Amino acid sequence: MSAVLSVENLVLRYPARGLFAPRPDPALRGISLNLGPGETLGLVGESGSGKSSLLRAILGLIPYESGSIRILGEDWRQLSAAGLRRARQGVGVVAQNPFLSLSPRLTVAEILAEPLLARGDRAGPALNGQCAALLSRCGLPPDFLNRRARALSGGQAQRVAIARALALGPRLLILDEPTSALDVSVQAQILNLLADLKAEMGLSMLFVTHNLKVVAHVADRLSVMRRGEIIETGLATDLILAPRESYTRDLLGFGLRKPKALA
Amino acid sequence: MLEIANLSVTLPSRRGPLHVLRRIDLSMAKGQIHGLIGESGCGKTMTAMALLGLLPEGAVVAADRFRFDGDEVAGRVKTLRGRRIALISQDPAAALNPVLTIGRQMDDVIRSHHALPRPERQAKAVDILAATGLPDPQNLLRRYPHQLSGGMQQRVVIAQALATGADFLIADEPTTALDVTVGAQVLRLLRDLVASRGLTVLMITHDMDVVAETCDRATVLYAGISVEEGPVGALLDHPRHPYTQALLAALPDAAPHGARLAAVEGSIPPPTETLPGCAFAARCPHATAACAAPPPLRNAGGQSWSCHLELP
Numbered sequence: 001m002s003a004v005l006s007v008e009n010l011v012l013r014y015p016a017r018g019l020f021a022p023r024p025d026p027a028l029r030g031i032s033l034n035l036g037p038g039e040t041l042g043l044v045g046e047s048g049s050g051k052s053s054l055l056r057a058i059l060g061l062i063p064y065e066s067g068s069i070r071i072l073g074e075d076w077r078q079l080s081a082a083g084l085r086r087a088r089q090g091v092g093v094v095a096q097n098p099f100l101s102l103s104p105r106l107t108v109a110e111i112l113a114e115p116l117l118a119r120g121d122r123a124g125p126a127l128n129g130q131c132a133a134l135l136s137r138c139g140l141p142p143d144f145l146n147r148r149a150r151a152l153s154g155g156q157a158q159r160v161a162i163a164r165a166l167a168l169g170p171r172l173l174i175l176d177e178p179t180s181a182l183d184v185s186v187q188a189q190i191l192n193l194l195a196d197l198k199a200e201m202g203l204s205m206l207f208v209t210h211n212l213k214v215v216a217h218v219a220d221r222l223s224v225m226r227r228g229e230i231i232e233t234g235l236a237t238d239l240i241l242a243p244r245e246s247y248t249r250d251l252l253g254f255g256l257r258k259p260k261a262l263a
Numbered sequence: 264m265l266e267i268a269n270l271s272v273t274l275p276s277r278r279g280p281l282h283v284l285r286r287i288d289l290s291m292a293k294g295q296i297h298g299l300i301g302e303s304g305c306g307k308t309m310t311a312m313a314l315l316g317l318l319p320e321g322a323v324v325a326a327d328r329f330r331f332d333g334d335e336v337a338g339r340v341k342t343l344r345g346r347r348i349a350l351i352s353q354d355p356a357a358a359l360n361p362v363l364t365i366g367r368q369m370d371d372v373i374r375s376h377h378a379l380p381r382p383e384r385q386a387k388a389v390d391i392l393a394a395t396g397l398p399d400p401q402n403l404l405r406r407y408p409h410q411l412s413g414g415m416q417q418r419v420v421i422a423q424a425l426a427t428g429a430d431f432l433i434a435d436e437p438t439t440a441l442d443v444t445v446g447a448q449v450l451r452l453l454r455d456l457v458a459s460r461g462l463t464v465l466m467i468t469h470d471m472d473v474v475a476e477t478c479d480r481a482t483v484l485y486a487g488i489s490v491e492e493g494p495v496g497a498l499l500d501h502p503r504h505p506y507t508q509a510l511l512a513a514l515p516d517a518a519p520h521g522a523r524l525a526a527v528e529g530s531i532p533p534p535t536e537t538l539p540g541c542a543f544a545a546r547c548p549h550a551t552a553a554c555a556a557p558p559p560l561r562n563a564g565g566q567s568w569s570c571h572l573e574l575p
Contacts, residue, residue, distance in 0.1 A: 046442035047413075153530060154303075183302035183469060188513035188526035195523065210442060213472075217515035217524070237520050250444050255472020256499060256514070 002073055004172050004204040005035040005058070010067035012050075012057050027053040029228040030067065035172070040198060040205040042219030042236065044212045044251070050228040051208050055176055058206075059093065060084070072171060089119065092165030096177035098157035102149035108135065108160050109145040115167040130167075138163040139193055155186035162193065166201075173197075175207045179214060191218055212251040216240050224248050264431065264463050265291040265314075268328035271487075272313055274534075275321045281534040283309045285487040285542070291480075296457055296464040298474040298481030298495065300510075304531050306487040307467045311433045314465075315350060316340025331431070346376070349424035353436040355416035359408040365392075365419055366404030372426045388426070395422045396452055414445035418452065425456070435467045450477045471514060475499055483507045486531050486542040493566030503561070504568040506543045541571065 012028040028050050035041045045051045056062045058069055060076045068075060072090050079087055095101040102111055112131040113123070121127055132142045138159040149157055158178065165173060175194070179187040195218060197203055209215045216222060216236050223233040224245065232245045243249045272284040284306045291297045299307050312318050314336070329336045331343060352358050360368055369388040373379070379387065385404070392400035395418040408416055417437060424432055434453065438446030454477055456462055466478055474481050474495060481498055483491040483506065491504040502508045511517060512525040529546040532538060541547070544554035549572055558569040 046444065184471075184510060185302060185513045185527040188515070188524035189528075191515060192523050192526055195521065212443075214515045217518070217520060240520075247444075250447070254443055254447050254476060255470075256475040256516070 003034045003070070004037055004039075004072060005033075005206065006068075006070045007031055007033045007054075007058065008068045010054070010057060010064055010069060012053055012062070012064040025228075026065070027228055028057070028064070031225075031228075031230055032067075033223055033230065033233075035204050035206060037171070037204055038198070038202045039221070040207055040219045042212075042215030042222040043206060043208045043225060044210065044215055044222060045225030046210055048227070049225040051210075051225055052176075053228075054225075055174065055206075055208060058174070059091070089168040090171050092168070092170035092173045094158070094161050094165050094173065094175045094178045097181050098152075098154065098161045099149065101161055102157055102164075104148065104150045106148065107145065108147055108149070108152075111149070111160060112145075112164055112167060115164060119168060134163040134167055135160070137166070137197075139189075153186075154182050155189055158182060158186075158190055159193065162190075162197075166197070171204060173203050173205045175205060177209050177211075178207070180209065180211065187214065194218060212248070224251075264293040264295075264332055265289065265465075266328055266330040267310075267326060270310070270313065270324070270326040270329060272309060272318060273323040274319055275323075276535075278535055280323075282537065283487055283534050284313065285538065286489065287484070287487070288489045288492070289482055290492075291463060291465065293463050294457060294461050295479040296454065296466050296477050298478035299465060299467045299484060300469065300471070300474055300481055301484035302469055302510075302531070304486075304534075305484040307469075307484055308435060309487070310484070311350070311435055311465065311467060314433065315344050315348060317344075345427050345429070347429055348431045348433065349427050349429035351417075351420055351424055351432055351434040351437050354440045355413060355420045356408060356440075358420050359416060361408055363407075364404065365406050365408070365411075368419075369404070369423065369426060372423045376427050388422075391422045391426050392419070394425065394456075395419070396448075397422070412445070413441050414449060417441060417449050421449075421452065421456070425460075430460075430462055432462055432464045433467065434464055436469070437466075438473060439468075439470070446473075447476070453477065471499065471511065483510070486538065487534070488538075488542050488569075490543065490570075491566065491568035493564075493568075497564055497566050501564070501566075503563070503566055503574070504543075504570055505547045505549055505572070507568075509546075509548075541569075 010028050010031040011026050013026040014024055016023055031054060043051060057064045074087055076084055076087060109131050112134055113127055116127055131145060135144060140159050179190050207215050207219055219236045222236045222239045223230045226247055232248050243252055267287055267289040270284055270287040274281040274283055287310055301307050370384055373384045373387055389400045392403055397403055397415060397418050438449055453464060457464055468474060478495045480494050482489045485506045491507045502511055509527045513527060518524050527546055532542060540555040541558045544550040553571045558571050560567055560569050
């Protein structure tokens with residue numbers, strides 16, 4: 001089966017800050033990763049590790065120096081404007097803070113309708129029904145359609161953000177710290193929801209976070225990033241039991257329920 | 264060191280009184296790190312604000328006992344804050360002034376607490392910065408906050424707290440804005456300072472890993488009520504209150520890989536509600552008709568918790 005997302009030897013360097021400033025070191029130093037259909041890849045790293053740069057490059061928001069990124073087999077840099085518009089429908093994105101990513105002026109119905117209307121769907125009862133279906137799939141009753149984002153709790157708002165990301169039927173869901181702004185009990189609800197969606201829809205997920213323990217639970221495979229490189233990658237269940245890198249051990253060895261191998 | 268019994272704080276609002284703290288019991292011994300655990304809206308920060316005398320205007324405070332180091336807190340909050348009690352907040356970048364050097368910001372604190380000539384104040388600043396593990400403190404005095412990493416900024420904030428001479432620190436989510444490994448270093452520093460300087464720390468956090476790593480004892484808050492208290496080992500290994508149990512069971516590493524997590528359905532009762540019975544009853548898997556009445560306080564193995572359930 002072909003990969004949903006494949007990144008090969010990606011090098012990304014931000015431009016120098018001034019005319020005579022030295023060329024900065026690359027933010028990504030040859031990243032390679034693969035994500036298969038229905039697979040969840042957890043990408044773990046601290047601030048400055050290059051997670052966000054990698055995400056932005058994958059989404060085509062910043063140019064990269066060398067290497068390649070293919071999403072559902074396509075290199076977005078080769079696509080026409082119309083082709084890119086279509087290709088982007090295959091990727092849904094959920095950001096960390098739902099209150100920043102949802103417009104406070106719009107109702108939930110308007111938020112969910114926006115991607116559908118942008119695709120060219122007609123407004124009407126069919127579209128409203130689709131919005132209600134998206135919402136219920138994410139565990140919220142239809143009476144939430146008339147609420148505004150600021151009237152939602154953090155967990156409810158994140159469910160709306162996930163529903164919006166699913167609106168155009170993506171094959172790949174990119175999750176950027178989707179539970180970091182949430183309480184523990186709400187985080188559990190969202191992680192359960194993501195597991196359900198993955199099982200029902202066969203979605204591939206790229207789950208980016210600084211919290212190894214959270215992503216280790218939901219991911220099939222894990223990659224640990226540090227200073228622009230992937231320093232360790234493997235099956236989540238293996239990596240947690242026997243991390244090779246001392247940095248990974250540091251991440252796992254903090255707090256409650258330390259893995260037995262580290263105790 | 265700190266003795267709080269049945270503390271309540273009510274704020275006026277257009278929708279009627281807001282019960283932000285309903286029944287807080289908190290007792291802390293000198294030289295300990297005591298965790299205050301709970302989810303957003305449970306009253307962690309409000310408890311700290313009550314202690315710092317920084318409650319919003321119009322707040323009605325009532326308590327059976329509210330003592331700091333043996334004396335009543337009421338009426339002398341302003342002499343405690345900054346002299347005996349200092350706050351370390353969540354976001355060090357927000358706590359520091361971006362347009363003043365570290366030296367100036369350290370000096371502001373030292374000058375307001377110690378009548379010393381300038382060179383001695385500077386030497387004191389260097390000493391205290393060094394005590395927080397910051398390298399080359401002399402050079403640091405000329406730097407601005409944005410030139411420091413998050414971990415270094417938080418060490419500067421801790422240094423400022425120490426510079427006041429306070430012996431009781433309130434650390435409000437001190438590592439939430441930091442990376443895990445950096446946060447671990449900051450917590451180690453706090454523990455070392457507690458040991459070397461005899462400080463007492465109230466550690467406000469929602470993170471059970473932080474509690475497990477740093478605290479001696481901890482109190483779990485729910486809807487403005489302290490529902491369980493005990494030594495950290497027992498509390499985390501054998502939680503007695505159903506809410507503490509639910510909180511620990513919802514952690515991603517509590518379930519086997521990929522299995523469904525035990526999410527607590529429902530949400531915290533709003534502060535507008537008065538809660539005559541158990542506050543957690545509406546979400547509790549063990550709730551019975553008895554839970555409509557105030558729950559009794561139970562004790563076992565150094566833990567205390569308020570719940571109608573008998574221990575099995």
